[in-house]
Amino acid sequence: MSKKRKLPGGVDVVKVGDKIISLDGYLSKKSKPATKEEASTSTDTAQPAPSTTGSNGTGNEAKQKERDGTSKPLAKKPLNPSRWQKPRGTSGDGSGEYLKSRRELPLWNYQDEIRRVLRERDVLVVVGETGSGKSTQVPQFLYCEDWCQRRKVEVDDKEVFVGGMIAITQPRRVAATTLAYRVSREMGTPLNAQKNGGDSGSPALGNHQRGLVGYSVRFDHQVPRGTRVKFVTEGMLLQDLLRDPNLRQYSAIIIDEIHERSVDVDLLSGFLKQVLSGDKAGRGGVPLKVIIMSATADIGGIRRFFSDARDEETAIPSGESETESTHSGVEVLKIEGRQYPVDIIYSPKAVPDLQEALLKTIFKIHLHEPLPGDILAFLTGQEEIESVQKLIEEYAATLASNMPKVKVFPLFGQLSIEAQHEAFKPVKAAFTRKIVLATNIAETSVTVPGIRYVVDCGKAKVKEFRSRLGMESLLAKAISKSSATQRAGRAGRESAGKCYRLYTEETFDGLQPTDLPEILRNDVLGAVLTMKARGIDDVLSFPLMDRPSIESLEKALIHLHFLGAISGDGTITEMGRKMAFFPVSAPLGRVLLAAADPRYDCVLEVIDIIACITAGDDIFHQLQTEEVKEEVEEYRKELYRREGDLLTYLTTMQHYAAENSDRVGWCRQRRINVRNMRQAMNIRRQLRGLCMREKMLAEAPPPDPQPFAPIPPSQAETVVKCFMKGFALKTAMLAPDSSYITAHGKHVVAIHPSSVLHGQKKEAIMFLDHVFTQKNYAKKVSVIQANWIAEAFEED
C-alpha cells in the first residue's frame, strides 16, 4: 500500500531575507544542479506550441522532451570534453565542485553560440524554460569576453572608464540575492553570508572583500571589489540610471524574467532601447550589450521592440538551427527546460459551483491517487482559502479510518512567515497527504516541494487602476494561458504529475495568451515621473513595449503638475526631481517635501508614518476571533488615535522605537507584523539618511530608544495637513445621508473596516488608498476639516 514519504530531512527549504525558498536539489551535490528557478522564483514553462488537436501543449511537449531524453533532470548526456573550457579568471577551486552540475544544464551546450552572437551584435534574446540554468550561466559565459572588459575612453574631453561589469536584473530581492550566492560559489569567490542585524544594525555593505560576483538590493548591498557580475533588482538599476543615464559601469545588462513585465522592467527596456539606438557618445563609443531573458516563448512583442533598436544592415544569417534570425535582426535562442510531464485534465463542462468542484476534485485525487503526492490548489484569496480549508477538514473527518488522512495548509502573502513555513514542510504524520491551498503566491514567488497534483480554479485577483475614476480595483479575473501553464508546471517539478483545471478546454482556448503587463494595469503616475526625472521630455513618444492610453498618461501629467513635480510646460521642477529621488511614491514624496517646509516642520513624524505604510501590507494583523480581538485591543488601545490611521501609525512607530528590550514580544502582544515593522525601521533609517543629505533635516535625529511622548493635538493636525499636500484629491465629505462623497469625482466611499475610523462619522476625511473590492473603500483614513481641502489646493 502506501508507504511513508521519503523526503530530504529538514533542509529542503530555507529562509533568505523575507522569503522561504525551496532548496531542493540546491544544497545536495548529488541531486540535480540548481538553477534560479529551482532555488527561488520559478518561471513559466514554455508556452505550449499551437496544437492542431486543440489539446493543451504542456503534456505533449513534456512527453516529447521525455522521448528526446531532455526532460529528465538526472539524465546523463554524453559530454564532449572539448566543449568545456574553464572560464579564465576564476580561481578554479570553488568552481570545480559545481562543474559537473553546470555541465549537465541544458544551457551549457549553448555557450559558444551565446558568445558568438554577442561578439557580432548588441542584442540577444534567450528563451529558457524552467531549469535551463540561464540566470546562473549566461553571465558566467560572458564576463571574460573581450567586449566585457573595462576600458579607458574619452567622453567630453575627459578620460573615463566604461564597462567591465554585467548587471543582471531580477524582479524580486530574494532572487537577486540567492542567485548571487549561487553564482559566487560556482565562480569560486563566494560571498560571505552576512546577517543583517534586523532593524538594529546598519545595512551590510560588504565591499571589503574581493570577488567576482555581487548583488545590490534595497537595504542590502554586497558588491566586492572587482565585481564583474552584479545581480540587482529592477528598481535598483532604474535608480542607477538616474545617476548615470549611459550606464557607464556596465558592459552588458541582462534583463531576466522579462515575461513578468513589471512596470520597472518595461521602463528599463525603454531606456535600454534608447541607449542601444543612441550614438554611444556618452559611453565613449563603447556599445552596451543587452541580453533579454524570458521563460515564456511568447515574446513576439519583446523581440519586435528590441529589433527596431538596432541597424537592419548588420543582420547576420544564422547557421545554427537553434537560433532564429529574422529580417529584423534580433537573434532568439531557445533552450529546453527540465520539467517532468504533467497531464492536463479539463473539466468536461463548465462548473456551476467552483467550491464544490474544487472539493470533489481534491477528494477524487486523494482517494484514487497513490501516496506520496501532495496537492496544490490555486484559489483567489484568503477568504476563499479559509472557507475551503474548513470544508475539506469537515469532509475528511467523515472518511473511513482505513483511508489516508489529509492535512490542509493555507498559503497566502499575509500569513506570518511561520505559518507559511508550515506549508513547505513535509507532513510528519504517516499515511497523510498534504493539501496546500494557495493564492498566486505559489505561482511565481515560492515553490512548494512534494507537489504532484495541481488543482487550478482558473482565476486570480488582480489590481487594476481606473485612471478615469482615479481609483483601484481588486477583483477576481480569469487568468491567462501563460499563467495556467505555469500553475500546471508546479505539478511536474519533482516527478510526473497531473493538473486538474476546473474549467473546460474551450475556456482555456479562449484565455488571453499572457497577463496584461503591469504598466497597463497600474497608475502611471510613478512611471511618468521616472521618465521625466531621467530626461524624457515627451513621455508620449518614449519607447514602451506596451503603451498606456493617452488618457491615462495625461491624467498622470495633470496629477504631477498638481503635485508640483512638473511645471506648466511639462518640464520637471526641482521638487519633482527630489520626489523621483526618494524611494516612495510621488504623492508621499510630496508629503515629505512639505514636511521639510518650515511651516510644517515635521519631517521625523512624516518619515515614521511613511515607513509604516510602505513597509508592505498593513503592519496590523487582522484579528480573527472575538476573543483575540478583545485581548489584543486592550494592548492596542494606547496606539489608536482619534485623528485616524496616520497618527495611529506614528504612535505605533514611536512606541516600537522606544521599546528596547523585546520588540518581537511587543509586536506579538499587539498582533503587529514583525517582518513589516523591521522593514519599516529600515525605511525609516534610509529616509532619515536621505533627508539629512538633502538638508531637509537640520540635525541628526536622536538615536533610539527615545522615551515615548505622545504627539500633541496641534502638532498632529500639522502632520495631517502635511499629507494633504500629496492627497488633497483623495478627500471626502460627509453627506446628509451619512455617506462619504469624494471631493474629486463625487463618488460614494466607505471607510474600510481595517481603519480605526471605521463606522465613525466625521465632517471630512482624507485617505491614502481608494480601492474597489466588495465596495468602494477608503483606506488609511484621517479626520480633516472641510476647509483644509480648499487650502490644500492653494498655490504655495
Added chain:
DNA sequence: GAGCACTGC
C-alpha cells in the same frame, strides 16, 4: 466588517 503578488541611491 475585510485583506492577489512583487518592489525602490
